[in-house]
Amino acid sequence: xxxxKEFAVxxxxxxxxxxxxxxxxxxxxxxxxxxxxxxxxxxxxxxxGGKLGNELVEHLFxxxxxxxxxxxxxxxxxxELAGERLAMSTxxxxxxxxxxxxxxxxxxxxNGTVNDLAVSGAEPRFLSASFILEEGFPLAQLAAxxxxxxxxxATAGVQIVTGDTKVxxxxxxxxxxxxxxxxxxxxEGIQVGPNRARAGDAILVSGTIGDHGMxxxxxxxxxEFESQIRSDCAALNGMIAEVLDAAGAEVHAMxxxxxxxxxxxxxxxxxxxxxxxxxxEARLPVRMEVQSACELLGLDPVYVxxxxxxxxxxxxxxxxRVLEVLRAHPLGxxxxxxxxxxxxxxxxxxxxxxxxxxxxxPTQIGEQLPxxx
Amino acid sequence: xxxxxxxxNGEIAQRMAREIAAITTRPWKIMEVCGGQTHxxxxxxxxxxxxxxxxxxxxxxxxxxxxxxxxIDKALAIAAQPGVIFCSFxxxxxxxxxxxxxxxxxxxxGDVRVVYSPLDAVELAAKNPDKQVVFFGVGFETxxxxxxxSVHLAKRRGLKNFSLLVSHVLVPPAISAIMESxxxxxxxxxxxxxPGNKVQAFLLxxxxxxxxxxxxxxxxxEKYRVPLVVTGFEPLDLLDGIRRAxxxxxxxxxxxxNAYERVVTFxxxxxxxxxxxEVFEVxxxxxxxxxxxxxxGWRLSxxxxxxxxxxxxxxxxxxxxxxxxxRAGDVLRGAIKPAECGAFGKxxxxxxxLGATMVSSEGACAAYxxxxxxxSAEELAKTxxxxx
Numbered sequence: 001x002x003x004x005k006e007f008a009v010x011x012x013x014x015x016x017x018x019x020x021x022x023x024x025x026x027x028x029x030x031x032x033x034x035x036x037x038x039x040x041x042x043x044x045x046x047x048x049g050g051k052l053g054n055e056l057v058e059h060l061f062x063x064x065x066x067x068x069x070x071x072x073x074x075x076x077x078x079x080e081l082a083g084e085r086l087a088m089s090t091x092x093x094x095x096x097x098x099x100x101x102x103x104x105x106x107x108x109x110x111n112g113t114v115n116d117l118a119v120s121g122a123e124p125r126f127l128s129a130s131f132i133l134e135e136g137f138p139l140a141q142l143a144a145x146x147x148x149x150x151x152x153x154a155t156a157g158v159q160i161v162t163g164d165t166k167v168x169x170x171x172x173x174x175x176x177x178x179x180x181x182x183x184x185x186x187x188e189g190i191q192v193g194p195n196r197a198r199a200g201d202a203i204l205v206s207g208t209i210g211d212h213g214m215x216x217x218x219x220x221x222x223x224e225f226e227s228q229i230r231s232d233c234a235a236l237n238g239m240i241a242e243v244l245d246a247a248g249a250e251v252h253a254m255x256x257x258x259x260x261x262x263x264x265x266x267x268x269x270x271x272x273x274x275x276x277x278x279x280x281e282a283r284l285p286v287r288m289e290v291q292s293a294c295e296l297l298g299l300d301p302v303y304v305x306x307x308x309x310x311x312x313x314x315x316x317x318x319x320x321r322v323l324e325v326l327r328a329h330p331l332g333x334x335x336x337x338x339x340x341x342x343x344x345x346x347x348x349x350x351x352x353x354x355x356x357x358x359x360x361x362p363t364q365i366g367e368q369l370p371x372x373x
Numbered sequence: 374x375x376x377x378x379x380x381x382n383g384e385i386a387q388r389m390a391r392e393i394a395a396i397t398t399r400p401w402k403i404m405e406v407c408g409g410q411t412h413x414x415x416x417x418x419x420x421x422x423x424x425x426x427x428x429x430x431x432x433x434x435x436x437x438x439x440x441x442x443x444x445i446d447k448a449l450a451i452a453a454q455p456g457v458i459f460c461s462f463x464x465x466x467x468x469x470x471x472x473x474x475x476x477x478x479x480x481x482x483g484d485v486r487v488v489y490s491p492l493d494a495v496e497l498a499a500k501n502p503d504k505q506v507v508f509f510g511v512g513f514e515t516x517x518x519x520x521x522x523s524v525h526l527a528k529r530r531g532l533k534n535f536s537l538l539v540s541h542v543l544v545p546p547a548i549s550a551i552m553e554s555x556x557x558x559x560x561x562x563x564x565x566x567x568p569g570n571k572v573q574a575f576l577l578x579x580x581x582x583x584x585x586x587x588x589x590x591x592x593x594x595e596k597y598r599v600p601l602v603v604t605g606f607e608p609l610d611l612l613d614g615i616r617r618a619x620x621x622x623x624x625x626x627x628x629x630x631n632a633y634e635r636v637v638t639f640x641x642x643x644x645x646x647x648x649x650x651e652v653f654e655v656x657x658x659x660x661x662x663x664x665x666x667x668x669x670g671w672r673l674s675x676x677x678x679x680x681x682x683x684x685x686x687x688x689x690x691x692x693x694x695x696x697x698x699x700r701a702g703d704v705l706r707g708a709i710k711p712a713e714c715g716a717f718g719k720x721x722x723x724x725x726x727l728g729a730t731m732v733s734s735e736g737a738c739a740a741y742x743x744x745x746x747x748x749s750a751e752e753l754a755k756t757x758x759x760x761x
Contacts, residue, residue, distance in 0.1 A: 042480060295377065358421070
């Protein structure tokens with residue numbers, strides 16, 4: 001596909017399926033207006049939180065499922081139901097290894113969905129949990145995962161109220177996959193969204209970046225580090241509630257920068273709000289061991305995943321107040337004010353380097369690739 | 374790991390930049406040889422700190438970028454074969470071959486794995502005796518010792534299912550090729566060493582020299598009358614290398630100088646050089662976008678030929694032409710800046726790279742694109758960041 005030739009999405013989808021169910025939308029006559037980056041099959045980068053994944057959303061999911069709640073593209077959908085404003089979100093977890101320093105797939109599955117609801121301005125209430133288990137998966141490991149989920153749910157103050165279990169043949173799964181979905185009630189008077197950042201807003205991050213991604217890397221096969229970096233996996237709804245108590249309507253946007261890291265989150269908000277974002281690299285909180293590991297592998301911590309951090313876009317007047325609230329919370333001790341929203345360079349993330357020069361930080365294409373040397 | 378802070382001190386960097394400005398009386402063109410240096414210069418914005426007359430030209434030292442298309446196609450052909458575990462460093466996976474890249478082979482049928490050391494690939498071979506494990510051994514003198522060690526160990530352990538797809542390239546012949554490349558991008562033929570000829574000084578690749586030392590370079594400094602400064606990768610290392618190059622240029626000197634003494638010695642790593650001499654032999658190599666440079670690479674020596682993946686998998690029939698649109702060769706020779714290529718940012722972007730310089734984060738084109746060097750100076754100046 002290097003010649004830029006277009007291909008019909010429908011054709012490729014059909015060849016990939018054994019036969020779509022009756023109710024599936026008919027793509028056969030539909031041709032994608034833009035080539036999906038020239039990849040006719042799914043590659044790992046489609047799940048990397050970068051441009052490839054965004055293209056799937058834009059060119060495949062959005063046109064197919066089109067509706068106003070989806071088109072907001074928030075971390076959670078905002079719904080009006082029986083007079084209540086609700087938020088709903090879902091997330092799947094395929095992390096390997098299943099257990100890592102600082103947590104397991106269990107905590108991730110609960111906290112991931114809790115955080116998606118919380119950064120949408122909702123109080124998370126109920127979760128579902130679906131398990132896809134591989135034949136031969138040790139029951140003891142499943143029990144440990146479930147126990148971790150129960151603890152995480154209790155800590156976050158949510159209940160897991162429905163679930164499902166499927167088993168696939170040996171070799172057709174990777175031990176254990178979990179999908180959670182959650183609903184929460186939106187707080188009164190709170191209007192946050194990735195499209196609500198405005199020029200002049202201060203940008204705050206609740207703590208050190210890159211901890212989760214490097215914790216996972218450090219225990220992947222063939223890459224054990226000497227120092228133990230722990231995942232930051234945590235439920236953020238308590239801390240976020242305190243921020244909203246203190247600043248309420250002055251909070252314009254919130255996000256948890258998971259896959260794709262801080263850079264992807266900031267780029268998404270710059271795009272959605274049509275604003276420029278300027279950050280100061282020297283102010284980014286990064287643990288020394290995370291920075292060192294990133295150097296070793298040629299990675300940039302701004303692209304590395306977090307599972308217990310939130311980014312806040314708040315009115316400049318509220319910035320110091322929110323920072324105080326964050327720093328007083330156990331999950332926000334390392335919070336920092338990292339930049340501001342500007343009317344200049346719209347839709348672009350620009351960083352001032354430690355040398356005092358400027359660089360654009362783009363959205364990654366797919367996964368970050370470790371460099372050769 | 375104090376290097377992460379002490380060699381990145383913004384205040385000292387500004388002071389060094391002012392010092393360079395103070396000693397610069399004429400325009401100079403300096404090439405940093407190594408892709409890692411390019412990456413650091415662009416990422417930290419060091420080029421923006423230099424006085425207007427100092428132009429950094431980005432050299433051919435990114436191993437991903439100079440690996441010829443033909444070898445990528447050979448890698449793809451091997452990786453697609455059943456029973457093969459194809460191992461590579463991460464950033465080779467997205468380098469486009471003629472039809473596809475290793476990511477697509479991985480997605481379609483191949484067992485392609487990212488490893489962090491060729492020795493991991495040897496372990497994989499030992500654990501999977503029923504598979505053929507191939508490591509994509511690319512790079513300059515820096516990555517060569519580990520690759521040499523991998524075949525050395527495979528031989529000692531009697532592993533018949535490990536092989537190396539080798540495309541090693543060497544810095545000194547590349548410097549010669551650049552200095553002897555005909556003419557000037559504007560078509561003017563200027564004698565070597567005169568102001569206006571493209572490259573007037575080189576920052577030598579610090580990590581290459583940590584292996585090889587710098588005993589190979591004095592004849593080059595003498596022959597081409599250019600200063601050669603062994604330089605590291607941190608912002609202050611680079612500024613020191615640039616400063617020393619400017620001092621020599623201003624004084625009309627052309628010597629080999631070591632600005633990376635905490636890592637590099639004149640002799641280099643003798644043990645590594647001994648192993649390299651045993652495992653590899655010098656050969657002509659094609660460089661992507663540049664063409665064949667005589668005696669510019671290494672291949673496995675006779676004693677280790679049985680570990681050569683090209684022989685084991687019979688792929689010598691693959692011959693490939695490079696894209697006509699892509700001017701990666703001119704970029705790699707320092708003849709043009711990435712943005713001066715007609716395809717830059719249009720047909721060729723990181724999401725749809727035509728040439729390898731757009732693929733690797735060390736590639737000059739990708740570095741330019743990613744860090745906003747496609748913006749005009751005025752546009753970048755407008756983006757001055759203030760946090761409050």
